[in-house]
Amino acid sequence: MNTMETWIAEVCAELGIDLADQKATTAQVLDLTKDVAHGVARPAAPVTAFLVGLAAARTDDPDAAVADLCTRLAARASGWSGEG
Structure with a gap:
């Protein structure tokens, strides 16, 4: 497991999330x-990811x-x- 995969696994455990297909979702x-940061604005990228998570949930x-x-x-x- 690389650093990002380890971090995601730890965050999922902390938040009680069972991320079945972690690599595909990541x-x-x-x-x-990347597309939002380059096509819209860098600060919009993490906010967009957050909003996707809210909507998906x-x-x-x-x-x-x-x-x-x-x-x-x-x-x-x-x-x-x-x-x-």
């Missing part, structure tokens, strides 16, 4: 935050929600012009 969120299938939200928001960030 990769999806990292890709999303409110669904019946959080894993699927994370995948869907990451895909949709990454596309939005890559084409974002700063106009609503």
Whole structure:
């Protein structure tokens, strides 16, 4: 396990989260935050990841929600012009 995987495992244990597919979810969120940081603004990246987590937690299938939200928001960030 690398440092990030160890940290994520410790955070999940602390928060009582059973992250079944940690590597896939981690990769999806990292890709999303990269796209948001480069396409929107750096400070928007962690906030976006937080919001994805909140939204996913409110669904019946959080894993699927994370995948869907990451895909949709990454596309939005890559084409974002700063106009609503």
